[in-house]
Amino acid sequence: MGLIRRIARARLAARVIRRLRQAGVTDTRYHAAAFEIRFTAPGDTEPTILQLEPLLAERHRRKAADDYVAGLIRTPGLPADWSAAAPMLRPVLRGFAPGAPLRRPAWPFLSEFVVVDQPDTMTYVTPAQLTTWDVTADLVFARARANLPGAVLKGVATGPIVVRFVDDGDAYWTSHLLLEGWLGRLAEQVGGVPVAFAPERGTLLVTADGGEHLPGLFVQAEELFLSSARGLTPMAYVSDDDGCTVPYSAPPGHPLRPLVQRAERVLAVREYARQAADSADPLAALTLAGSVTDGWRTRAVWDRDAPALLPEADEVQVGDRTLPWSALAPHLTRVEDSHPPRWSATGWPEDL
Numbered sequence: 001m002g003l004i005r006r007i008a009r010a011r012l013a014a015r016v017i018r019r020l021r022q023a024g025v026t027d028t029r030y031h032a033a034a035f036e037i038r039f040t041a042p043g044d045t046e047p048t049i050l051q052l053e054p055l056l057a058e059r060h061r062r063k064a065a066d067d068y069v070a071g072l073i074r075t076p077g078l079p080a081d082w083s084a085a086a087p088m089l090r091p092v093l094r095g096f097a098p099g100a101p102l103r104r105p106a107w108p109f110l111s112e113f114v115v116v117d118q119p120d121t122m123t124y125v126t127p128a129q130l131t132t133w134d135v136t137a138d139l140v141f142a143r144a145r146a147n148l149p150g151a152v153l154k155g156v157a158t159g160p161i162v163v164r165f166v167d168d169g170d171a172y173w174t175s176h177l178l179l180e181g182w183l184g185r186l187a188e189q190v191g192g193v194p195v196a197f198a199p200e201r202g203t204l205l206v207t208a209d210g211g212e213h214l215p216g217l218f219v220q221a222e223e224l225f226l227s228s229a230r231g232l233t234p235m236a237y238v239s240d241d242d243g244c245t246v247p248y249s250a251p252p253g254h255p256l257r258p259l260v261q262r263a264e265r266v267l268a269v270r271e272y273a274r275q276a277a278d279s280a281d282p283l284a285a286l287t288l289a290g291s292v293t294d295g296w297r298t299r300a301v302w303d304r305d306a307p308a309l310l311p312e313a314d315e316v317q318v319g320d321r322t323l324p325w326s327a328l329a330p331h332l333t334r335v336e337d338s339h340p341p342r343w344s345a346t347g348w349p350e351d352l
Helices: 001-022 062-074 082-088 127-133 137-146 176-177 182-192 212-225 259-279 327-331
Strands: 030-033 036-039 048-051 088-093 103-107 111-117 122-124 161-167 194-200 203-208 236-239 243-248 284-291 295-303 308-311 313-320 321-324 342-345
Touching: 001 036, 001 062, 001 137, 082 088, 082 111, 088 137, 088 203, 088 243, 088 295, 103 243, 111 212, 127 137, 161 182, 176 203, 182 203, 182 236, 194 212, 203 212, 212 259, 243 259, 259 284, 259 295, 284 342, 295 308, 321 327
Parallel strands: 295 313
Antiparallel strands: 030 036, 036 048, 088 111, 103 111, 111 122, 161 203, 194 203, 194 236, 236 243, 284 295, 308 342, 313 321
């Protein structure tokens, strides 16, 4: 057996074992000679033998491994019937999430997930659970959003102020940003066009665009995001013309552009770091470069003599050279099903 194939087998086995352990399986054992994994699922008394060869043959083997493990492991405590589960569903915003929960893109580096909210536990819904409930993903997402109260504040502000929503565990305030029209309805309460920050899962800050509080909230949001074990995003968000929440934009020359740029890039660095910590693949690092005066940039570091999966960046450092992303992009291949996106770089382009 060739070296490349042995490496591919070992990586696939490591990924499957990691997914099993994330699902609560602790007795996993890999048998390299038979290319199989043996484990005992929660609630079972007999071990399960998982043959890995069929997964290795899949074109998208990582996704195949994730989906297969999700189908093998029964999520404990979830209602078996859709009618019982539906009232418990809630949408949540998260960045990188290990395993294979049901997800769909929301904003850059953030996705919408669905959880089953029970008194003592919050369990992510997986694609495999849809089969059990015999429902579509669209129905699950729609019902989860419909279960949010969509609360509207009372009173009218006489000028721009800051409203702070602190979650008690049941309010899901940051998730309200997913509701069409909700953020825009806070205009009277914050004294202008609402701008929202969700620096960590339990905190939502809203103020008025153009108000004196907005620059300081960028700084406060970054501090909360970086210091919290439940950090969500340091970026600012507003409503578009259709009532959908979108990232706050600041074109060149806008006084808040440096703050907006920095928030975008701080989020990218953190999410790529979380992804790398969960992966057995060689993932290149992403760092923050630049300054307020020079402009903020992200920089990927690539050892051109070794294969690497690059994060999407403003620039790439290769040895003592720093190249713009646009110069390397034609020579890179997007890795399917990578969240956040990674790009395959297998050799140094001859024309650079």
